[in-house]
Amino acid sequence: MFFEKTAILGVGLLGASLALALKKKGVSRSISGFGRTEENLRRAVGKGIIDSYSLDPREAVKGADLVVLATPVGSFTQTAHIIKDSVDKDSIQTDVGSVKGALVYELESILPRFVGAHPISGGERSGADNATDGLFDGVRCIITGTPRTDSRALDRIEGLWRALGAKVELMDPDLHDRVYAFVSHLPHILAYCLANTLDTADGEQIKFAGQGFKDTTRIALSSPELWRDVCSLNRNNLLDSIKEFRKELEKIEALIRQNDMAGLEAEFTRARSLRKRIDQKN
């Protein structure tokens, strides 16, 4: 048993799945939950996802040797301030948020032994009802150590994710945000915008949306609250990635306008090669 008691703050898809996985793999003996909705917490206890709950995060973290921030990432800083005087002095704190960067430095300055983590999992589902103990099996988990990170705490968080079957990768928090702006945050924004384009167009189109449209916009089913927070916290990188995307779109637009068939084919071939390389790498 790695941990005696884990406090999971936010019992949504990621928090609840983590609770299930920690128990299944024998990583934590007991689990307490905190959340905003008592009904959700009560159901989570009923399903055996968590053992107890509190509507006060300070209560939930008491006696826990592991604390996990799993609320929408925009609330992490506030939550950290609320719990900082209640966490056990030997406890480790971590998170499962999609944004790292400056947030990790800030959380490390508030909580004594915070280690940033981002399991690349979840997809478009949300809520504890979709939780599964295999959500992290085989997925990549980025752990963002900094010069200030407590090295023993870092080791234990690495061990935790390996025990859950994740492929652990250490990365600088700022590089994480740069990379994920391009490979994840930008695609979400585009999926939302494409869906909105069809929403704004007349109602005839929607009936004819096929597999291509559905795949391209699948991630537009993701939680608006989560992605609102990501946009805010990774704003500069995201704006850069949108700018780069717009350059590519404007290039294609100009080629279409000029009816430059060879130019279009070359751009599409370049895109296809990149996409093929991704299939080969993963």
Add this chain to the structure above:
Amino acid sequence: MFFEKTAILGVGLLGASLALALKKKGVSRSISGFGRTEENLRRAVGKGIIDSYSLDPREAVKGADLVVLATPVGSFTQTAHIIKDSVDKDSIQTDVGSVKGALVYELESILPRFVGAHPISGGERSGADNATDGLFDGVRCIITGTPRTDSRALDRIEGLWRALGAKVELMDPDLHDRVYAFVSHLPHILAYCLANTLDTADGEQIKFAGQGFKDTTRIALSSPELWRDVCSLNRNNLLDSIKEFRKELEKIEALIRQNDMAGLEAEFTRARSLRKRIDQKN
């Protein structure tokens, strides 16, 4: 048996799959093929996809009571001109192209009994090697009749697609191009542009592209030649759809810049609702 001999001009994914399906369902007794690459045609004969072939489309259509244009859509008009004096005077001509609109009116003016058709199938694969006799099973097939379309020919093409298991839908050719610019052509352009954004960015990102990125760009694996032609033939509708998309993207960009969290959440929620409606309809 609906047809004695079908000439399939262009033995790629769609043409070869159509040949297989026509034989399997007993819709055509024999099938001749035309293509640019003899090696491909010889292999198609070897695999029993077609019975004979010619490198001259005028030879391929001789004695055929059904002629199918299945080359890249940009070459349809030229091919129609080449074969017009060689097609049997009682034959029916059709196509499997992704663009209709003005092209249908043009082809109807060149070929005596042309009926435009667009089976919504194929995805990102291409080439006869990926052909399968079930490619059209359960898919939607748009048939674009016009006031000039021969009604008996239209009936027979409808019957053909129903026999192959497709869900037939009649639509005006111009409306087809308007609708498919938004639900199919625009998503392809965005997928290509997103892949190119990552290609232009440094090499570190590609390693971290996960399921979301892969789904969003899957259709960037599609044939550059095909999509080059679609861009050219459906230019105005496509430019309109890109313009509408850019409005949505600029809206999100402004909200991110202003850190308007409520505004972002509302836009994302609107997109998610639209996307959910599509899952419910299909």
